[in-house]
Amino acid sequence: MRIAFFALLFLACNTGIAQQIKYTAGNNDWDADSLGNQRVVLSADAKGAKVVKAVINWRRSDYHPEIKQLLVVDASTNKRIDNVKVDAITREKGTIYFEPSSGTQYYVYYLPYKIDRKSNYPNAKYLKPQETANADWLQSIASTKDTPLAKVVSIESVNAFNSFYPMEVIATASEVKALESKYPSKKYLVFPEDRMHPIKMKHDLPQRWILKGLTSTFNGKTDRGENYAYQLGIYPVSNDLKKVKITFSDLKGAKGTISSKVMSCLNTSGIDYKGNPFSKQVDVAKGDVQAMWCLVNVPQNVSAGIYTGYATISAEGVPATRINIALKVDNKIAPKGGVNEPQKQTRLTWLNSTMAQKNDVIKPYIPLKVDGQSISLLGRKVILDNTGFPKNIETFFTPEMTEMTDKPKQLLNQPISFMLETKDGEKELWKPSAVKFTDKTPGTVKWESQNTVPGLRMDVCGSIEFDGFIAYTVKLTALHDISFNDLRLHIPMNKKAATYMMGLNLKGEKRPDTYEWKWDVAHKNQDGAWIGSVNAGLQYSLRDEHYVRPLNTNFYLQRPLLLPASWGNDNKGGIRISEADSTVWVNNYSGSRSMKKGEVLYYNFNLLITPFHTINTNFQWATRFYHKYNNLDTIKATGATVVNIHHGTPINPYINYPFIAHDAMKAYIDEAHRKGLKVKIYNTIRELSNSAYELYPLRSLGHEVFSPGKGGGYSWLQEHLGDDYIAAWYVPEYKDAAIINSGMNRWHNYYVEGMNWLVQNVEIDGIYLDDVAFDRVTMKRIKRVLTADGHPGIIDLHSANQYDKADGFNNSANLYMENFPYLNRLWFGEYFDYEKNSPDFFLTEVSGIPFGLMGEMLQGGGNPWRGMVYGMTNRMPWSDNADPRPIWHAWDDFGMQNGKMIGYWVDDCPVKTNNPEVLATVYKKDKSALVSIASWAADDVNIKLKIDWKALGIDPSKATITAPEVKNFQPKADFQDGHDIKVEKGKGWMLIVTEK
Known part of the structure; x- marks a missing residue:
């Protein structure tokens, strides 16, 4: 069926327009990827003629049409006509000659292109003119008198979505x-x-x-x-x-x-x-x-x-x-x-919405409590020094991360401080005023303090939020002309709370004893790090007042970090980490500089205190994602409980714009709810579908919503946007072509409102985030609308490994940590190597455990033996060679619910092995335990279990150790305490220890 678009039926008497062309749209009647999206329909009754002339007033919006090929096709035979001569081509009109064949109707395809590669990032290349006419025919044009004229019947687009009419038909x-x-x-x-x-x-x-x-x-x-x-x-x-x-x-x-x-x-x-x-x-x-x-x-x-x-x-x-x-x-x-x-x-x-902007406390967090200069929050406490910086930070999580304790773990050995080194090499001590609290609400506490040394004033404004995020604005003002050797931020961490490090060119690993790092914003999305242990840690980032969140997910190099004028100091700044006795000194230096009287610099920085909450192991065992659009009965039969609906599917066809097929989505979700399943949808911000109704109003805002770029990409983008954009993901099945968002902007307000609309009208149960192009402000708002009125508001985050050139060598967990307080699960992800990376990498970058989360594996189906040490499987039905159902069944057979997870990272884990490269995690219940063993050894090894029977709560004289049969994981086997257990390279066991 074709949809016709007719030009206005009247002509302005003084426009000088002699005729109006009819514009129509087809129903994908031809292969646009070989012929192009536009064609002119000609009528030519020229029997016996050698040449027909066509004058086409096409009013093209594209530039340089003279360097683009024309294809003339006989409509009756669908065969291309070779004898074609282009006489004159402009944006306003084109004159061509062609040799008619047996038919009376002809098509002129005037924007043919080819795709340089079949991928999700295609780039349409428009064909250049080629001479196909033979010389004799070309000679006949000049000698032909009274050349018949073809009539322009219409200008037709392949479908309505590709039509130029009426707003892209140019005036002459x-x-x-x-x-x-x-x-x-x-x-x-x-x-x-x-x-x-x-x-x-x-x-x-x-x-x-x-x-x-x-x-x-x-x-x-x-x-x-x-x-x-x-x-x-x-x-x-x-x-x-x-x-x-x-x-x-x-x-x-x-x-x-x-x-x-x-x-x-x-x-x-x-x-x-x-x-x-x-x-x-x-x-x-x-x-x-x-x-x-x-x-x-x-x-x-x-x-x-x-x-x-x-x-x-x-x-x-x-x-x-x-x-x-x-x-x-x-x-x-x-x-x-x-x-x-x-x-x-x-x-x-x-x-322009302010929905969910008020910083109300979000569960499971609790209201902030101020007592003197101490601020308490869920599982953590910050004690402020008179300078306004933390004197100490405490966490109250057990090493297992399943409970909280009243015995704090100290993150700092000394207060966080700024150190000024004079030109003489002397260290000046700041004279602080008292801390003054300026705001005390359940969600946010703010304070300020003023510090001085001769010639400088440092105004400190701090704030902490209920999830453990601390923001500092540190304004340095020169009271007279001054020069100094260095101004550096000291973070003196307790060595016991600084086991691991992630960021600043380091993958998640054991923190090195000494480390040096320099700014390189042109190539690296790095401005801080996370340093911590499983139950206590600190992420920090160094910024100034001009900070703008860079692009991520393959696009960092197109809008990288801005070098902070203060911290970077023309690349004099950097970070130096060293260890002395029980203290790990994290020194963030800015180098020598001079300041004129009245000059201001901002040495701003953010802190995140980890973990954010205890891990919810019961949610991990009971909530099983099915990550594919499919028949709901089929999904339910797998044992999955939550369906993730990706974009590029019948009920969610357009990327980050789940509003067009919402009726079909609602029907699917209603049926899922009747069957006891929950449904989450793909919806994030990083890029936006060209099907968005608001695309052109957003484009009218300049670069506020969309990033500047060189254009290109799929043909629709080139033909209807022209230039000044970055082409993004493309789904061939739906011809869905997206462009890149500019970062933090008003589209986030729309996103919050849209998510609220989906919850209230479509009843989604949460969202699946595929990398994140927004900060914690938007994440909090999203969590509020997703959980309003008792809705579950489940959020899981997927990330491909960001530690590569295109992403600026940032660690996914480090990059997205500010959003972790509101997630339910991680899925890290493509390009995460589960075979070659260390247990420390698994723990810090993949598992989520040091932050109160748990995760799943993706690349190649993951390593199921190593994953089980962290309570992880892969996700259905993403990998054909790693079906998680056998492990799910093993969980259910054992009864994982309400058990206690005690990881190998816990010093007094009741089961260990005699080989440091073979690790064991215990899932403990009354009189029974599931012991997960995984090997990082270079070869097959024999190991012995070292069991603390008293801590395990099992009488060794009555104990049995068995390996249940788990398909594609392990055969059934029985073992004796103290005997060797063979562990194959890269594999492991799932053992049930129980009392008879």
């Missing part, structure tokens, strides 16, 4: 000149446009505006309570426009008024993702077009009728322009602002 140069000449005194023109025709072209006027003519009035129609939107297209005629602004009057009707207070311009002002108001400067280059999206949140209690007023457009140094607004309000009420009809742009108001 003569039409634009004629329009401009009618208004010689105007420095710029303003074109009102409705919400259903988003302005798409930045460098051209659409023919639609020529046909409509310039008008000073916008007429719209809306419902009561609707989030209404319209556009004002700004077109500078004579000079660039600077500081474009729009103000609104009240709209007045016979029975009331719509206040200007409910009106705004999306392009000039808004609410950022942290909930702060902001304004933007809008400049428009001469000859460009800038869409200004205007919002009217129509009150629900307004009476039906016509409301009139005006919008005033102003810019620096030019007269203002008034556009009259006439808004007809129907009596119908738009439910919830009309957000269930997003194609009407009713959700644009979500971009």
Whole structure:
């Protein structure tokens, strides 16, 4: 079935347009990946003719059409015609000659391309002209008289989504000149446009505006309570426009008024993702077009009728322009602002949402408690020094990470401090004021302190949140001209709380005794590290006031970290770690510098105190993910309990935009709930589908939402976005092509609102995050809306290993740690090597255990023996060669629920082996235990178990040690205490120790 789009039926009498071309859309009637997405349909009844001429007024929005190939095809035979001559090609029109065949209808494909590689990151290359006509035929063109003319029947796109009509059909140069000449005194023109025709072209006027003519009035129609939107297209005629602004009057009707207070311009002002108001400067280059999206949140209690007023457009140094607004309000009420009809742009108001912004405490966390200069939170305590920095940090988690204790573990041996070294090599001691608390709420506590040395003042503003995140703004002001050798941050950690290290060029491993690191932001996404043990640790990151979250997931090099002016200091700064007795000194130095009187530097830094909470082993044993769209009966039969619906599936086809097939998604989720299954969906922010209704309004915001880039990618992106974007993931089955988000911006507000809509209307049970392009502010908001009204709000995070060149050599766990407090499970992930990496890498970078989480394996199905030491399996049905069901059954047979996990990392683990390269973790119950053994030895080895029977709670005289048969894992076997157990290289055992 074809959908026809007809041009306007009237012609403006002074446009000079002789004919209107009909635009139609097919139903994927041809192979676009070989012929292109666009074609001209010609009619030519030229029997016996050797040559036919076609003049096509195609009004193309692409540039340099003369270097792109044309393919002429006989519609009746679908065969290409070789004898074709291109006479003249411009963006406005093309003239071609071709030799007709037996048919009377012909297709001219004018944007044919080929895909350079079949992948999820394709790049369409447009074919260049090739001479296919023979010389004799070319010679005949010149001698042919009265060449028959082919008639342009229509311009057809492969489907409606690829159509250029009407907003990407360009006005000709003569039409634009004629329009401009009618208004010689105007420095710029303003074109009102409705919400259903988003302005798409930045460098051209659409023919639609020529046909409509310039008008000073916008007429719209809306419902009561609707989030209404319209556009004002700004077109500078004579000079660039600077500081474009729009103000609104009240709209007045016979029975009331719509206040200007409910009106705004999306392009000039808004609410950022942290909930702060902001304004933007809008400049428009001469000859460009800038869409200004205007919002009217129509009150629900307004009476039906016509409301009139005006919008005033102003810019620096030019007269203002008034556009009259006439808004007809129907009596119908738009439910919830009309957000269930997003194609009407009713959700644009979500971009300025503050939903879930209040920092309320999220379970399982507890309200912060201040006692003197001590701040208590779940499982941790921070004691402040008078400087405002931590004097000590304590954690109250047992080594097993399954419980909390009243015996604290000290993270610091001395207070965190800044050390100033003078030009003489002397160390100045800061004179602190008392700590002053400026805010005490259950979710956030803030304080400040002032510190001085001769010539410098250091203003310290700190805050801690209920999850253990501490942010410091450290403002250094020169009181007079001064020079010094170094200003460095000392973090003196307790050696017992600094076993492992991750970050700063190190994979998760035992912390080295000494270590040196230097800034390299051009290549490395590194500004700090995590140093800790399983039940106590500290992540820190060094920043200044200009910090912007870099891109991640293959795109770091396209927007890397900004070198902090303070810490980096023209690459003089760095980090030096050393060990002395029981203290690990983490010295973050910035090097020598001079400051002028009044000069300010910001030595900001963040801290995260780990772990965030105890691990929930019962959730791990009971919650089993099925990571694929499938028949629900089939899924339930596997024993899985939660279904993850990826994008690129029938009910979630478009990446990070799960709103188009929501009816089908809702039906699927309803059925799943009836069968006792939960359903989570893929939805994150890193990139956005080209199917998003709001794509062009977002593009009108410049680089606020989308990253700048060189363009390219799939054909739709090149043909409809043109340039200035980064092409991202592509799904061939749905022709879904995404572009990269710019990072932290107002799309996060939309994301929160959208997630809330999905919870309330589709009843999703959570989300599956595939890497994360947002920080903890958005994560907290998401967790709040996902868990509202008793919804489960399950979040699991997948990451491919970020420790590579394209990702700036960052560790996935280090990169995403600020989001860990709100996750339920990790899935790390592609390119994580489970065979060659050490147990320390497993523990710190994969398992999640030092942070209160548990995980699963992905790459190659993981190593099931090593995974079991950390309570991990792989995930169904992701790997054909590693089905987790046999292990699930073993868990159930043993009865893992309510058992106690005691990992090999616990000093008094009741079962160990006599080989340090073969590790054992115990899952302990009353009178029984499941002992998981895994080998990192280079060869097959024989080991003996070293069992503390008393700690295990089992009488050795009555004990049996058996290995149950577990398919693809181990055969059934019996063992005797003290006897050898053979462990194959890279494998292990799952042993049941029980009392008869």
